[in-house]
Amino acid sequence: MLQLLLDLFADAADARAPVAPMLPVSPERETAAVSNASGQPESSAQAATLKIADGPAIDLNDALLPAQFEHPRANRTIRFSHAHVAYEFKRGKRRTIGFQVGADGLTVSAPRWTPLGEVDAALREKERWIVTKLREARERHARLEAARIEWREGAEIPFLGEPVVLVIDPRQRHGRGGAVLVPGDAALPGVPTMALHIGLPQTASAEQLRDTAQAWLMRQARRLFTERLDHFAPQLGVRWQKLSLSSADTRWGSASADGSIRLNWRLIHFRQPVIDYVVxxxxxxxxxxxxxxxxxxxxxxxxxxxxxxxxxxxxxxxxRW
Incomplete structure (x- = not known):
């Protein structure tokens, strides 16, 4: 029977070993410093168009209805030509007015002495940038929610770029808590060609199903990453010493001068050419x-x-797990 749990992290690398810049996951937020304490712009507003996923670029001037954006901790609002924005406003020890657009919305930070009128002027200077980034953040959130996995029998998870359907199978030969990949019916269009049979009872909870599927994915990740490291290292004329699996939300991988490699196990969701690039x-x-x-x-x-x-x-x- 396959081992259920992986040794996720090997012994910590020598703290003195230089560490290369990490390969980041797509950023969750965008920031911009836009004006000095006197309200003079440090950079001109960036003209922007909105690119909807799988759709054409749309100029913001074409929007017919004002969009509504509200930060959960909003304490100020501004009405733009194509959007109403409720944002979080903070003052602190800084020299410029800065904007940050994240999953919650817009946060504006300003020096303690900056008049609110200058803050409003800076907001209008960067209106296109702000509205574009807010729309992109909203679209990204919608895509993430659409990708959330519902842990139940029949749900699908991506494995090497292909959908795999989850099947609860108490009788599968790897036993309780194990999992095995079984070919599906390739003749049926739109039906996943692989199924992950999980050795759990039909009464298993969503957490049990998730944990067993994750353990299986992590085993596959370690096996494949090791294989690809061994494949490419001789071509680069290097030797890697140790592989650790990461579950970081912001990094796909990192490398240390002592030959330690850390790779995000979630890469196993993606197609092999993408994994090979990170390796x-x-x-x-x-x-x-x-x-x-x-x-x-x-x-x-x-x-x-x-x-x-x-x-x-x-x-x-x-x-989304």
């Missing part, structure tokens, strides 16, 4: 602990289409 990226850091032109040349030597794969990685949507 090569981290191995290349064993040659160059930076993102210099020499570093990217090492990556390109192995993956001539790395730029395309990098964009594919940015577009991947991580399922």
């Amino acid at each position: 090569v990226h981290e191995l290349a850091h064993l040659r160059e602990m930076n993102h210099s032109p020499r570093f990217w040349q090492h990556v390109e030597d192995i993956l001539p289409d790395y730029a395309e794969r990098r964009e594919q990685l940015k577009g991947e949507l991580v399922p």
Whole structure:
């Protein structure tokens, strides 16, 4: 029977070993510093268009109805030409007015002495940027919610870019708490061609189903990542020493000069070409602990289409657990 739980993290790497810049997950928030304490703009407003997923770019001037955005801790509002924005306003020890757009909405920070009129002027200076980022954040949140997994029999999870249906199977040969991938019916269009049979009773809770599926995915991640590290390391002329699995929300991977590699196990949801890009990226850091032109040349030597794969990685949507 396959081991249920993985050893997620190996012994900590030597704290003195240099660590390469980590490969980040797509950012959750955008920030901008837009004016100085006197209210003079530090940079001009950025003209922007809104790109809806799988749709055309839309100029904000084409919007017919004002959008509504409200931060859960909103204490001020502003009415733009195409949006009404309730935002969180904070004062502190800073020299500029700054904007931050995240999952909750817009947060504005200003020096303690800045008049509210200058804050409003700065907001209007960056109206297009703010509204665009708020719309993008809302769209991203909607996509994330659509990707949330409902842990029940018949639910689907992505594995190497393909949907896998979950089947509760108390009789499956790997026993209680185990899981095994079984080919599905490829002849039926729209039906996943793989099923993950999980050895749990029909009365199993959603948490039990989730934990067993996650343990299986992590085993597959360690197996595949090890295989790909072994495949690409000789091509780069490097040796990796240790693989750790990460569950970080903001990083896909990192590398240390002592040969330690850390990869996010959630990469197993994605297609192998995308996984290979992250693996090569981290191995290349064993040659160059930076993102210099020499570093990217090492990556390109192995993956001539790395730029395309990098964009594919940015577009991947991580399922919500």
